[in-house]
Amino acid sequence: MSFRAGILWLFAIASVSASGSVLASVEVSPRPMPRPQQSVEQRAPVPAAAREPSPATRAATPTPQATSVSARAAALAMLAPASSLRPNARPSGLRATARTSAPTPVTGGSGNARFDAWLRDFRTRALREGITARVFDTAMAGIRPDNDILQREAHQPEFSRPIWAYLDSAVSQARIENGRRALSRYRTLLGEIEARYGVEREVVVAVWGLESSFGELRGRTPILPALATLAISSRRADFYEEQLIGALRIIQAGDVDASHMVGSWAGAMGHTQFIPTSYLSYAVDFRSDGRRDIWSDDPTDSLASTAAYLASHGWQRGQPWGVEVTIPSNFNPRLANTSRSVGEWTRLGVRPQRGASLPRSGEATLMFPAGSRGPAILAFQNFRVIKRYNNADAYAIAIGHLADRMRDGPGFVASWPRDDRPLSRPEREELQQHLARAGHYEGDIDGRVGSGTLAAVRDWQAQNGLAPDGYVSLALLERMRR
Numbered sequence: 503m504s505f506r507a508g509i510l511w512l513f514a515i516a517s518v519s520a521s522g523s524v525l526a527s528v529e530v531s532p533r534p535m536p537r538p539q540q541s542v543e544q545r546a547p548v549p550a551a552a553r554e555p556s557p558a559t560r561a562a563t564p565t566p567q568a569t570s571v572s573a574r575a576a577a578l579a580m581l582a583p584a585s586s587l588r589p590n591a592r593p594s595g596l597r598a599t600a601r602t603s604a605p606t607p608v609t610g611g612s613g614n615a616r617f618d619a620w621l622r623d624f625r626t627r628a629l630r631e632g633i634t635a636r637v638f639d640t641a642m643a644g645i646r647p648d649n650d651i652l653q654r655e656a657h658q659p660e661f662s663r664p665i666w667a668y669l670d671s672a673v674s675q676a677r678i679e680n681g682r683r684a685l686s687r688y689r690t691l692l693g694e695i696e697a698r699y700g701v702e703r704e705v706v707v708a709v710w711g712l713e714s715s716f717g718e719l720r721g722r723t724p725i726l727p728a729l730a731t732l733a734i735s736s737r738r739a740d741f742y743e744e745q746l747i748g749a750l751r752i753i754q755a756g757d758v759d760a761s762h763m764v765g766s767w768a769g770a771m772g773h774t775q776f777i778p779t780s781y782l783s784y785a786v787d788f789r790s791d792g793r794r795d796i797w798s799d800d801p802t803d804s805l806a807s808t809a810a811y812l813a814s815h816g817w818q819r820g821q822p823w824g825v826e827v828t829i830p831s832n833f834n835p836r837l838a839n840t841s842r843s844v845g846e847w848t849r850l851g852v853r854p855q856r857g858a859s860l861p862r863s864g865e866a867t868l869m870f871p872a873g874s875r876g877p878a879i880l881a882f883q884n885f886r887v888i889k890r891y892n893n894a895d896a897y898a899i900a901i902g903h904l905a906d907r908m909r910d911g912p913g914f915v916a917s918w919p920r921d922d923r924p925l926s927r928p929e930r931e932e933l934q935q936h937l938a939r940a941g942h943y944e945g946d947i948d949g950r951v952g953s954g955t956l957a958a959v960r961d962w963q964a965q966n967g968l969a970p971d972g973y974v975s976l977a978l979l980e981r982m983r984r
Contacts, residue, residue: 605639612646620734621645624743633750641726641753641760651723651731651767665871665896666918672712672900673907681711681908691802695788699809700819704905705884706809709891710801712900713775717801720773721766725749729769729778745769748778757794764797772796773804784811808891815890816883821864823888823902824881826855826914835874835969839960841867847880857912871895873973877916922975929979936982937962 608625612618621642628638684707685692692703707716714720729746733739749769753760765771769778776785776796785794788806796804830851837850844860847868854860866880879899888898907913925933930949937943942965943958951974959978960970966981 605636605643607635608639608642608645614647617647617730617734621730624730624733624746627743628747628750631747633747633754637750637754641750642730645727645730647734648723648727648731651728652735654767655732655735664918664920664922664924665899666876666920668896669900669903673904677711677715677904678907680716681707681904684710684716685908688801688805692805695806695809699806699813699817701809701812701817702819702905704908705812705823705888705901706805707908708901708904709774709808710805711904712897713770714773717773717799720764720775720797721770722764723767724760725763725765725769725771725778726760728765728767732769742769745778748782751782752778758797762797773801774808776804776807780811781807784814786810811891812887815887817887818864818883821861821882821884823884823905824866824869824879824899825858825860826916827852827858827860827868827878827880828855829868829878835971836964838868838870838874838969838971841865844880852878852880855915857915869895870969870971870973871899872918872922873971873975874969875919877914877918922977925974925976925979929976930974933959933974933979933982936979940965 608621612621625638625642629635681704685703688707692706695701695706696703710716726746726749729742729749733742733746736742749763752758753763763771766775770776771778771781773796781794781796785796785807786803787794788802794803794807796807827847833851842850843865844863847866848860852868860880861882864882866882867885869879869881870876871879881898885898885902888901889895891901892898903914927949930951931947934943934945934947934949934955937955937958938947940962942961943955945952945954956972956974959974960972962982963972963978964970968978968981
């Protein structure tokens with residue numbers, strides 16, 4: 503070792519020692535693909551390869567916390583009923599090489615002064631949170647902003663598809679048939695996963711189908727440059743920095759190296775599109791081969807991880823996600839979006855549509871995803887669990903309905919109001935302004951129809967003698983203009 507290399511090596515050791523523990527903390531992100539709260543009526547989920555994750559289903563992404571070795575082991579043991587979430591051994595081909603010299607500290611050189619300044623500050627944070635200088639400097643060497651991702655981030659679609667258009671694509675006949683073929687091809691594996699985690703195989707395959715078209719569209723974007731670019735360009739910079747630290751922890755643990763960590767441009771990875779923090783918390787090594795491998799062509803660990811995630815959030819085996827129902831003509835419209843037991847709904851005259859049946863027990867919420875002119879659905883606990891994977895009603899309905907169709911269940915009986923059109927951004931902003939003036943809305947006037955806007959819509963509807971279904975439409979906006 504040369505004198506200069508020796509000095510650099512001592513500097514790297516000192517940097518790690520000063521940063522405290524180098525153990526990766528256990529993330530407890532509650533979902534694999536956090537996404538923005540969306541209006542089921544107006545806003546269908548963006549395809550996995552082009553969406554921006556967000557901390558939906560929770561107010562904010564939890565701050566990573568370093569844990570002790572014992573606490574980490576205890577947390578991991580709780581997350582997997584039948585197998586450890588951590589690999590038993592570092593995978594072959596990724597073993598550490600002899601440390602003959604330390605890599606050059608990453609300090610910039612991208613040609614973008616703003617990015618270089620951010621990178622230097624982020625390196626300090628990453629080392630403070632347990633990433634070793636060697637891992638950081640090796641993985642982040644040569645990283646620079648990705649102009650393609652900057653373009654994607656800057657040009658998000660202006661209009662969202664209505665739920666019926668989204669379901670036409672998400673639960674198309676081709677996807678149903680491809681799902682049935684996947685069920686047949688992976689019958690043995692899916693049976694083992696279902697037996698271990700108690701999540702029906704059709705649901706797991708439905709997630710696979712919507713997230714990556716059964717593994718065909720997993721994404722080939724290098725994750726580290728993508729997350730670094732989003733960390734300096736997105737309005738949700740803190741979230742992407744957290745995901746980038748999570749990605750470095752995965753590399754540091756030896757599950758994959760930086761060159762093989764690929765996925766969607768927004769940071770989701772694998773067959774079922776896990777973000778890094780969710781991978782750290784919920785991915786499983788189903789075959790106990792030493793790796794939680796969601797990147798390979800083999801979908802085993804991805805499918806098992808999806809089932810483990812759903813099970814950990816309260817999946818109830820044998821219960822439906824939702825049931826299409828009919829309501830009596832004298833039904834009180836103010837009962838929309840309220841929750842009651844199956845028995846109470848039955849006493850109120852709610853009945854399953856033909857070809858469907860209600861469970862004998864359980865609590866359900868009455869939903870009108872396209873307003874009173876469209877289908878009515880009683881949504882159960884498993885619907886809420888699916889929303890922990892993606893917090894959009896349209897997505898959860900699509901997953902549940904696709905699973906039903908793969909097992910030869912019926913399509914929706916009631917018609918969708920296909921003559922409605924989504925509101926443009928200026929129209930959505932105008933709607934928020936009307937709600938704010940009426941005292942129902944206190945959020946930003948940004949045209950984003952999330953939970954706050956929907957709650958305000960329901961309040962306005964109730965105050966003005968309309969069914970409080972929360973459905974945002976041009977007819978509603980025109981009524982507000984009067």
